[in-house]
Amino acid sequence: QKVTTLNVESLNEKISSAKPGDTVLVPSGTYEDVIIHFSANGEENAPIVLMAENAGNTIFSGQSQVYISGSHLVLHGLKFENGFSPKGSVISFSSEDGKQKASYTRVTECAIINYSNPDRIKKDSWVTIDGTHNRFDHNYIGTKLNLGTTLIVEIADSLAINNYHSIDSNYFAPKPRMGSNGGETIRVGASSQSLKPSHLTLKNNYFDRCNGEVEAVSIKSSQNAVSGNVFYECEGVLAMRHGNENLVENNYFIGNGVAATGGLRVINAGHTIKHNYFSGIRGKRFFAALAVMNGVPNSPINRYHQVNNVLIDSNIFIDCTQIAFGIGSDNERTAAPINTTFSNNIIYQDDKDWQVEFLDDISGVKFENNVLSDVDVAHSGFSEADLMLAESSEGLDAINGYPQPKLPVQKSETGPHWLDKNQFEKEGSRTGEAFHINQSTKADLASTVANMQTGDTLWIDEAGEYPFEQPIEASKSIHIVAKAGIEHPQFVPGKNFRGRAFIEITDGVDVTIDGISFIGRSAYGDVPFGVSAIAPMLKHYNLTVNNCRFSEFNEGSFAGISAEKGTFADSIKVSNSWFKTISGQGIKLASENDDKGRYNAEFITIENCVFANIMGEAINIYRGGNDESTLGPFATISNCTFANVCNRELGTVVRMIGVQDAEIYNCNFTESGKSGRVILFEDPAWAEISIHDCNVYNSGRIQTFYPSRVQRNSITQKPVSYSNEAINNWQLEETK
Amino acid sequence: QKVTTLNVESLNEKISSAKPGDTVLVPSGTYEDVIIHFSANGEENAPIVLMAENAGNTIFSGQSQVYISGSHLVLHGLKFENGFSPKGSVISFSSEDGKQKASYTRVTECAIINYSNPDRIKKDSWVTIDGTHNRFDHNYIGTKLNLGTTLIVEIADSLAINNYHSIDSNYFAPKPRMGSNGGETIRVGASSQSLKPSHLTLKNNYFDRCNGEVEAVSIKSSQNAVSGNVFYECEGVLAMRHGNENLVENNYFIGNGVAATGGLRVINAGHTIKHNYFSGIRGKRFFAALAVMNGVPNSPINRYHQVNNVLIDSNIFIDCTQIAFGIGSDNERTAAPINTTFSNNIIYQDDKDWQVEFLDDISGVKFENNVLSDVDVAHSGFSEADLMLAESSEGLDAINGYPQPKLPVQKSETGPHWLDKNQFEKEGSRTGEAFHINQSTKADLASTVANMQTGDTLWIDEAGEYPFEQPIEASKSIHIVAKAGIEHPQFVPGKNFRGRAFIEITDGVDVTIDGISFIGRSAYGDVPFGVSAIAPMLKHYNLTVNNCRFSEFNEGSFAGISAEKGTFADSIKVSNSWFKTISGQGIKLASENDDKGRYNAEFITIENCVFANIMGEAINIYRGGNDESTLGPFATISNCTFANVCNRELGTVVRMIGVQDAEIYNCNFTESGKSGRVILFEDPAWAEISIHDCNVYNSGRIQTFYPSRVQRNSITQKPVSYSNEAINNWQLEETK
Numbered sequence A, B: 001q002k003v004t005t006l007n008v009e010s011l012n013e014k015i016s017s018a019k020p021g022d023t024v025l026v027p028s029g030t031y032e033d034v035i036i037h038f039s040a041n042g043e044e045n046a047p048i049v050l051m052a053e054n055a056g057n058t059i060f061s062g063q064s065q066v067y068i069s070g071s072h073l074v075l076h077g078l079k080f081e082n083g084f085s086p087k088g089s090v091i092s093f094s095s096e097d098g099k100q101k102a103s104y105t106r107v108t109e110c111a112i113i114n115y116s117n118p119d120r121i122k123k124d125s126w127v128t129i130d131g132t133h134n135r136f137d138h139n140y141i142g143t144k145l146n147l148g149t150t151l152i153v154e155i156a157d158s159l160a161i162n163n164y165h166s167i168d169s170n171y172f173a174p175k176p177r178m179g180s181n182g183g184e185t186i187r188v189g190a191s192s193q194s195l196k197p198s199h200l201t202l203k204n205n206y207f208d209r210c211n212g213e214v215e216a217v218s219i220k221s222s223q224n225a226v227s228g229n230v231f232y233e234c235e236g237v238l239a240m241r242h243g244n245e246n247l248v249e250n251n252y253f254i255g256n257g258v259a260a261t262g263g264l265r266v267i268n269a270g271h272t273i274k275h276n277y278f279s280g281i282r283g284k285r286f287f288a289a290l291a292v293m294n295g296v297p298n299s300p301i302n303r304y305h306q307v308n309n310v311l312i313d314s315n316i317f318i319d320c321t322q323i324a325f326g327i328g329s330d331n332e333r334t335a336a337p338i339n340t341t342f343s344n345n346i347i348y349q350d351d352k353d354w355q356v357e358f359l360d361d362i363s364g365v366k367f368e369n370n371v372l373s374d375v376d377v378a379h380s381g382f383s384e385a386d387l388m389l390a391e392s393s394e395g396l397d398a399i400n401g402y403p404q405p406k407l408p409v410q411k412s413e414t415g416p417h418w419l420d421k422n423q424f425e426k427e428g429s430r431t432g433e434a435f436h437i438n439q440s441t442k443a444d445l446a447s448t449v450a451n452m453q454t455g456d457t458l459w460i461d462e463a464g465e466y467p468f469e470q471p472i473e474a475s476k477s478i479h480i481v482a483k484a485g486i487e488h489p490q491f492v493p494g495k496n497f498r499g500r501a502f503i504e505i506t507d508g509v510d511v512t513i514d515g516i517s518f519i520g521r522s523a524y525g526d527v528p529f530g531v532s533a534i535a536p537m538l539k540h541y542n543l544t545v546n547n548c549r550f551s552e553f554n555e556g557s558f559a560g561i562s563a564e565k566g567t568f569a570d571s572i573k574v575s576n577s578w579f580k581t582i583s584g585q586g587i588k589l590a591s592e593n594d595d596k597g598r599y600n601a602e603f604i605t606i607e608n609c610v611f612a613n614i615m616g617e618a619i620n621i622y623r624g625g626n627d628e629s630t631l632g633p634f635a636t637i638s639n640c641t642f643a644n645v646c647n648r649e650l651g652t653v654v655r656m657i658g659v660q661d662a663e664i665y666n667c668n669f670t671e672s673g674k675s676g677r678v679i680l681f682e683d684p685a686w687a688e689i690s691i692h693d694c695n696v697y698n699s700g701r702i703q704t705f706y707p708s709r710v711q712r713n714s715i716t717q718k719p720v721s722y723s724n725e726a727i728n729n730w731q732l733e734e735t736k
């Protein structure tokens, strides 16, 4: 890409000498590392305009940013692409020192694309709106992958309350799960100032699969209007998180039956929620189509204020999984909603068993004139009707005889007119080529991998030892596979090995490994991990390990498979593999130790594996803290055998701290966790956890906080018929 | 201090042009940031000598180091003082790149004083001995306070086995508890190479109160001789940690009845242990006078090899707390000692109940001809005798009629002849002056503190608010006290507060706070902590808080009292204080989250305190991991009331993860930990924990791994007679 030089000083000078009514054009071109100080004062009917000569063709990359301060300004048509802001936002409605704010200023027809900090746990925001009476419209906000809300509205001081901003007609591009709090797309205000009036309008925006965390949009201020927005397949909700008297009107939540899609979460007082449309929303609890929450009595400003004096009227819910009052009810959140009305809502359900759920006292909620499809009426104020599903002219689910849905804004009406939003949808995957390594070419292993492309396969064609002098850096999506029918080729540390693992997983790749034996120790030294994800990382990775062997990772901090702090896998699947004779751990996904609700992998599947003679944990998954922003980690462990694992004092064989969704079954624990636990969960009430059909012989406890997680009648204590020698020979018989 | 310039290039040139038999003199003076490359080759009877012109008067400070490589060299009389090495050791027996080693080289009459890295969790070593046939003798090794073994002998490769080094006649100065593994004074070898022969002699050294951790000296190699050393009041042991066939002879372990003083720990095979003397050693388990350990069957090289073929003969034990076989026996360490002989030992005890302890199978130990003072004979091979205690000419405990003790080396015979070792003993404390602040002078608070000296007292003379614009930086040992009889003066955040806490505790101070109310939130903003220890820190601090109030620390990560990661308190005492209306935690000593056995405070006492309306933990102490190197933390919590604390899901009121010694009694828990625990211990078997005489009303569980910790019959569930308003008015009545 050609980079054009921009005379920044001259540009900033032109800006500062501009008079009301002037337009400063930025020529087409790609500019790197430019900081624009758009500091000027226009007049009401004569703004100062800073615009791309040709909208979308003026591109700022590298470490470029713009600070806007003054009044009656317009920023138009700029594109920020392929870079990131090392400090501060990409677009700020304030001067660099934060002291001067912008007012009566518009940012329009701009785009921010591929502009995430490359380290996913570095926290920042792309847009910070400050001051008053600003408009942010028709912009394209591409996928922000690192930590921190994409767009923030600051209502920190007296200059920003009663701000009357408008955020409208923007397109927010698809965003994957963050695996942490801090993945919001928009936040308006903050808890400490949330009782102050904001008067912001959030209107006609299109949120396309914004899945970062539970809050796609988090309102933390008062007297805002949120109307006419489309939430398309968002795994997250519009949250009235803090602040009072917000209007939520005519928003469309279209779940299309996608798992964990969310609707509206209601906290605090005085809101009016009407004429919204919810269809195919699959989320539950904090992700429910409608979650009217319990509060904390005398709540601090940053916890949960009681729902009070809220009107929920004339909304349509079609085939959603949960509408509930009293969500979050527990020993802390004991204040159920009061003075609240739920009226004139229409609720259609396919599932006959379903009804509106009351999770706590609902004497404070008045139900009036709601219509439910043919289920038992849950409560007075609901009448049953034989609702008939139809399709609107736009293809939306509709109900015959009731107000017909009509999207408040089309996707095509949002974002800059010059940008084709579909260009960012995923390309098809490449058909890979095959590369081959055998004993006589093993010295070429690293150089061979360096030449491979996404989709390629590295075949190891012969058995025997492959000494590693440097790691395989899996920076592309590749497959590493042993030839069928040969003994497992053995990866061992070579004489000068420098690296963090035999295979280092880097940003955003999809890696498959099959048929390899990873041996952590040789006469020359140690490799800490067989396979490890390496930080810093921005995009999710996926890892599939099949038919592999891991042994001799012989320090407490070592492991067969591991993930560094700051890495995140969408999925990790390990099957038909052995982990044997390890002083460290088998599979270690436990580096996010800051207890902020962060974790290393979303979906974890471990099946048909054997863990034997391991001193540390066989499987260690950690998600600390009491954050409720995410759904994961999800873990399934089945048909695994654990023999002579983690018998040290207070040791745990399968450690599942804060795992929110897990099933462990058909597993066999023998002579394991004897001074501690075979399975340990720290399991919040809302977690979905099931432990069943396991055999636990001469081993430690199964420990969960809630006893009902364990189907005790399916847990046996049968002796297991093999010797220690058998384990050492990998000959463990199946016992179930 | 006058700093003299040294022409380093010319010095290094002189060294490299030196011929066998030459002596290079370094002039007297203090030199900063000098790196000496003592790389040369002398001859057997003509070494090259690098020496201080006047021993002890050539001082290297700042970031000075010396690398020694070649052969037949002598380094003599240098003093390293007031600095630290940013990377690598202060004295290395190798070249800077590690490729050239030293042999037949002597370092003598040198001293290292006050040379710790200022960040206590930065890990390094002061002396690294590599190569072969080197002697390190008559040196003074001052107190190393940061992490990492003081003196290491590398036996990493073939060039360093059969090294025949001698480490003798050195003086190792007193060293405080580290609160972590990595506080060894000497380590010889490493586990991975421990089966190789070392042939090092460690002789006639004086270890003076070397208390870093459980291993004062850790032998991790084979065929060494440890003889004639004095371990004077060391809270730590001589550990035969890894490696075989070591000789331990004629060492003197003098405990003087000091708590936790240690003796000898035995692991692995083929050792000969004879003619050692143990007196007044008070440690138990890993700190015992004699701990013959259990091993792990088929142990990895870095765990515990079985004790096999060890001879323990003709040692004297006088008034020690524990001599035991099978120490460490658990579900992992199941291999009891075999082929071992314990013979001709003389054991005198004051305590009539005491006997040699057998913690596991002792069929593998042959007991012969041992003499015990008048207790029941534990086993065949012990005879009972009426032993009479006497005093030797050196003042040591002796037994009439048996071999008389005689110190193998006097303290005065160790270290450099030019150094007075007693000059480092603690000075008396200064009698402080009084400084006064009242409402009219409150703007001068920070400047007043800046003028204060160790021992001074800051008196707050009037009630009312004291807005803080900057923290009180407690960089000296001071007292902060409200005048008697006034309402608690209120410390609140001012308009421009920048800091980490109202009171920031820094390196090595002893701070007392009395009668102050810390309010974390004002109209202007928040202060995260009332009092917090600030990293980086090198020396221990002590904190005493009495009659104080902490409220409104209103973020999850905030707390009334806290300690940053990398800080360490010897003692924290909080009494007669309130913690109320806090969204964060009350007392948070939980930042060492790396699960390496590190922790924030050794002795913690909390008494007569009230914790009310707190969302997080009231008290949170964390020591993660399964390290067994330390004894702490020690915690006592008594006569405290907890009302409406931590009712969130899985919340814990008093969280004591890994606390090794604790007593909780006379405490009243009401409406607290309702969705979790009032008390949670993760308590290894060896921990000393007692929970008794508490009242737990409408609250969560008491959870320990071992049920016997809780004296259930003393735990009541009585209703408590006060209202929530009463709590809010600080009017909670006593209920016991």
Ligand SMILES: [Ca+2]
Pocket: A181, A182, A183, A184, A213, A214, A215, A218, A629
């Ligand atoms: Ca959030």
Ligand SMILES: [Ca+2]
Pocket: B181, B182, B183, B184, B213, B214, B215, B218, B629
């Ligand atoms: Ca140690």
